[in-house]
């Protein structure tokens with residue numbers, strides 16, 4: 001089989017289900033690593049990214065409740081870096097264990113990655129990215145009183161969550177390093193949590209109070225490293241039209257033009273599936289002979305053997 005360069009974006013459910021303890025998240029990633037190894041056995045070059053919404057929100061909550069003037073809480077860009085490090089460590093550790101068990105002599109490294117954004121991005125005025133835990137309406141109102149600068153939304157019928165700005169990534173600063181690592185047989189974990197949002201000011205990269213969408217950052221990195229496949233893993237085997245309605249229909253093979261029509265019909269929920277569709281369309285549009293796949297972690301074997309999942313192609 002020809003060697004493919006594959007970027008896999010891990011969705012929230014691959015890391016955190018209900019139990020937010022380090023032990024539970026490490027166990028979830030140990031299970032995830034067992035699936036990811038399939039690609040290495042397949043001879044593919046692998047780059048992995050992951051989300052951080054629940055984790056970064058939990059971290060800044062812990063800090064807000066315990067900070068003092070002598071021990072101030074960290075700004076959001078630094079909290080993004082902290083979750084890139086913690087989740088990256090858990091995944092690097094788990095994947096290293098699976099590689100050893102499989103007798104595969106490859107290294108895994110977590111790369112703290114910066115994602116350049118525009119200071120003029122209107123996302124800074126309109127926070128939309130849910131982070132941290134789900135609250136009841138009254139609990140969210142209580143939080144709002146304690147933190148007047150916080151913003152809350154109702155998140156897809158699952159409760160209320162704090163939202164923060166989520167500017168679009170323009171350029172992944174360390175993409176050339178990722179490319180060199182892959183070309184030397186290393187498995188990089190990169191753009192964790194969408195990368196750290198930074199604005200270029202002359203020679204400086206200045207951190208921003210934001211959380212970048214990991215699917216959009218994964219697309220930008222996949223483009224910059226000339227990946228062949230962008231695989232977005234989430235909690236559904238396929239993308240659907242008329243989702244959650246009696247006439248819902250799974251999309252198996254779909255073209256950019258068809259997806260753009262479905263986007264115009266508002267078929268994809270804004271805060272969840274829409275960024276994945278946008279990332280898939282952008283990647284396939286810009287990368288020659290590239291494909292994007294949206295499915296679940298558990299369906300990876302089925303995708304590799306039978307091509308099951310939602311597969312997005314140019315035509």
Ligand SMILES: Nc1ncnc2c1ncn2[C@@H]1O[C@H](COP(=O)(O)OP(=O)(O)O)[C@@H](O)[C@H]1O
Pocket residue numbers: 010011012013051233234235236238239240241242243267268269271272273
């Ligand atoms: N048209 C759609 N087809 C499939 N899933 C959809 C659709 N619209 C919304 N969703 C929801 O979007 C979710 C994926 O978004 P999200 O949970 O934010 O991703 P992540 O797995 O990266 O955390 C799916 O699990 C599903 O519940």
Ligand SMILES: NC(=O)OP(=O)(O)O
Pocket residue numbers: 011012050051052053054130193194211212213214215
């Ligand atoms: N940064 C980010 O997109 O994280 P989630 O996928 O967990 O929301």
